[in-house]
Amino acid sequence: MTTETPVRRAWVQQIMGLPISVHIRSRHLAPTIDDCVTALFADLRRIDRVCSPYRDDSDLARWARGEAVTDPLLNDVVRLCDEAHERTEGWFDPRGLPDPRDGHPRYDPSGLVKGWAVERAARHLADLAGHGWCVNAGGDILVYAPDDQPPWRIGIENPLDPTRVMQVVDLRSGAVATSGSTHRGSHIIDPHTRLPAVACRSVTVTGPSLLWADVYATATAARGTTAVEWLHGVEAYEGLLVTVRGLVRATAGWPGHQVGS
Amino acid sequence: MRRITLWMFSTVAALVLLFSYRTSTGGSGNAAAEPITLTVPSAPATSASPETTAPSASKPTLGTKTYTGSTANTRWGDVQVAITVTNGKISDVQVPVYPNGNGRDEEINGYALPILTQETLSAQNANIDTVSGATVTSDGYLQSLQSALDAAHLS
Numbered sequence: 001m002t003t004e005t006p007v008r009r010a011w012v013q014q015i016m017g018l019p020i021s022v023h024i025r026s027r028h029l030a031p032t033i034d035d036c037v038t039a040l041f042a043d044l045r046r047i048d049r050v051c052s053p054y055r056d057d058s059d060l061a062r063w064a065r066g067e068a069v070t071d072p073l074l075n076d077v078v079r080l081c082d083e084a085h086e087r088t089e090g091w092f093d094p095r096g097l098p099d100p101r102d103g104h105p106r107y108d109p110s111g112l113v114k115g116w117a118v119e120r121a122a123r124h125l126a127d128l129a130g131h132g133w134c135v136n137a138g139g140d141i142l143v144y145a146p147d148d149q150p151p152w153r154i155g156i157e158n159p160l161d162p163t164r165v166m167q168v169v170d171l172r173s174g175a176v177a178t179s180g181s182t183h184r185g186s187h188i189i190d191p192h193t194r195l196p197a198v199a200c201r202s203v204t205v206t207g208p209s210l211l212w213a214d215v216y217a218t219a220t221a222a223r224g225t226t227a228v229e230w231l232h233g234v235e236a237y238e239g240l241l242v243t244v245r246g247l248v249r250a251t252a253g254w255p256g257h258q259v260g261s
Numbered sequence: 262m263r264r265i266t267l268w269m270f271s272t273v274a275a276l277v278l279l280f281s282y283r284t285s286t287g288g289s290g291n292a293a294a295e296p297i298t299l300t301v302p303s304a305p306a307t308s309a310s311p312e313t314t315a316p317s318a319s320k321p322t323l324g325t326k327t328y329t330g331s332t333a334n335t336r337w338g339d340v341q342v343a344i345t346v347t348n349g350k351i352s353d354v355q356v357p358v359y360p361n362g363n364g365r366d367e368e369i370n371g372y373a374l375p376i377l378t379q380e381t382l383s384a385q386n387a388n389i390d391t392v393s394g395a396t397v398t399s400d401g402y403l404q405s406l407q408s409a410l411d412a413a414h415l416s
Contacts, residue, residue: 010414019402021411023390136407139394155406157394163406168389180395202395 015044018138026131043121051113088219093191115214140177142210159202167256175210179217188221199224207237
């Protein structure tokens, strides 16, 4: 049996203020592949129109002003935010987050929307039989690799030097999400003090769902370095934390390995 | 070659610094950190390359060698560090002896270790498909590792 090298193609678009990269590999790329990727991007644009806290015409902004909301997706987001608040013992909280434009507190579900939106949009790739794919939304990743392909090699950025990779996670199916201050400064808020959470430089969480990996990473970063112990108790998710002083802690089942090994 | 030697010593200094951070992290208040010294034995001077012209500089062995530091006792317990040097670069850091916490800590693998090992390896050598990191915005994208990985496959 001959093994042909899989072909790999990438697409990148800027949506929700983020670069969204889609990589697809297969021995023979399906002719419908462009349609699938187009549908994925269109889906993310729709979510941005509904949930963007930066657009005055979004359903979220209308809801915040007490106006009628038409798109049922916003309901789903609010319900999921409530569930996230519960699952994280209150450390994920979209309420009272400062508007980056003027500092005023407001309801901002962005910390959950990105992972949820990408996971939802990636369903357009699910029908591509025999294709492996990797969606990266500004550093949060969802992948799938069929049995005849190697797992995706996901580098975990070194928060002390973003040009370097500190670990690699090999993943066939699932998510890797990182929260931290490397590129946008301290934007994670401790929901109890309403002040920026600064104990963690970065928290990376891997598990089956991007929505929940992202929520757990944000909640862990807000909770601080001892939150590794809480994360250890969360089933099916593992995490790696870098403290503000550059020390590393991980849950017992953390699957990452160092780059050379 | 002299450059490599100096580089090694500066890396060792960084290791000492990071460990002193760890000890001060674990303590209460502003207890003085207890630095852990890692002594790198002077390497045997087997000169294989004739162009080496700095006779006073001790020459690190090419190939792979592991150096184990002496055990240091800190107020939180004993710590010992070993480094593996491959072709003049640190390729691994092990901590064979570290403070024993309670059973729960042990289970969690929660010993905060320096990120140093990884810092010695660049992304270009990691052969990765994609990068997970703190959120990259559209503004920062062109400078990101991910943009380079994307560029290789854009059609």
